[in-house]
Amino acid sequence: MNRSIFTKFSIALIILFLLGPHAYGTALIIDSSTSEVKVSSSFIGTDVMVFGTANDKDDIIVVITGPTETAIVRKKRRVSGIWINKEKLEFRGIPGFYAIASTRPLNEITETNELKKQKIGIQNVITTASLSSEDENIKTFKSFKDALVRGQKTKGLYLDTPLEIDVVSKRLFKTTFHFPNNMATGIYTVKVFAFQKKRLVSMVSKNISVEKIGIGADVFKFAKEQSALYGLLAILIAVVSGWIASVIFRKI
């Protein structure tokens, strides 16, 4: 793993040098330490490094967005001494994972409007447009959205304040994100924005796929696709284990 990061990093360095001074003012080139995160039965989360080259004075923002999900956020109220879920707000098409890194604080890099337009920062991703129905809920939107971000943040699935980006040399940058073990499988999108004097000059993106492999993946597929057979197998395993245990312990 470390070796492959190192190899890719070296390649990026070589590209940087090949481009040389002539390339000044041209391309934003990026890559990540891996393009496929494999969730095996020993998966405990992994680090993914995103790196690339940009122009000398560029400000860089890196965003990773996970597959979309629907979140139902409920608020508890006290009803005759017991805390019960009362109001709810449904957010559609929100990312299951959101991470961000930047060379400087976002508001120093560009204007609020530009951040909104490019959907940079979690507050610009989860907006009132994510709500399933536009009604009186708008009033409560902020507190529910904050609760959603807070909840996802404690699970390691959202980052609201950007991580730092390492500027290795004048033009080479790198940053490392943590993918936790509870992340959803699917396609993750890495977007790298380059800003100059508060203006967006370049944007490049690439995908990282997160998929289950090995026995875990087979079990998951089996459970979803042949549910009845899976249920019967689960029962059979339990009956046989119970019987074996009883036989073994009778002998002792």
Add this chain to the structure above:
Amino acid sequence: MHIYLPIAEMSVNIFLILGMGGAVGFLSGLFGVGGGFLMTPLLIFIGVPPPVAVGTEANQIVASSVSGVLAHWRRANVDFKMGFVLLLGGFVGSSLGVILFKYLQNLGQLDLVIKLSYVIFLGIIGFLMLWESSRTIIRSRSAAARRGKLHQHNWLHGLPFKIRFRKSKLYISAILPFLIGAIVGVLSAIMGVGGGFIMVPAMIYLLGMPTSLAIGTSLFQIIFVTANVTFLQALTVQTVDILLAVLLLTGAVIGAQFGSKYSVRMKGEQLRALLALLVLGVCVKMIFDLTVMPADLYSIALLMG
């Protein structure tokens, strides 16, 4: 050492799960209960999503009940006829329970109903058992036990569809065991328990069965009811994690064997008093969860897509 659970979609420490299985298994062997009422809250506590905890625990209880019933069968402690009537009710109840489970989940009130069920049923059962067993302990200390009738006769014996259960030495209406089976079946599906802690006292106090026969017979019918819950949960919501179940049952069957060996050394009423305290402990924990202001008033349910 961590392992990634494919259905729960999280990684857990293998030894933590084995240890939990072993500890709960020991208690279940000691008291002759499935231990679901301890395991399901524990699983939820370590972060397993409640639907997965309930579905998987049902699967694990199948295994511990099979291992338990074989031991009781050898000692001829199973009334199959009674078990069959309970089982009929259990099938109806658990199937309804699985439907109710999905409905409550959509409403967002599943957690509340799970906790309330725990409070109500554990509270009642724990209190009754504690009262009964402490009375027995006091009485056995003060004087030689009076020998009474086999059981009390009351209005329950006036119900129709009377059946003779030779093994239990009972001649009672089939409606009563059917209803007990059905109610416990519903709870089994919603609470992720076998329901032994309700079934056994109900059989002893309501039906008037002897304790040893009640335990064996309840184990027999729990196998089928939890198997039904496992199947239906796997079919409708896909929340049975085989890997988690296997880890839990490995710990549990080993723990249960030690527990049942240990239980021989203790008196029945002492065991019942201890079990009552354990049941009340879980009940108090649930009351606490429901009434103390939660750290975060908001909860999040994520759906794919």
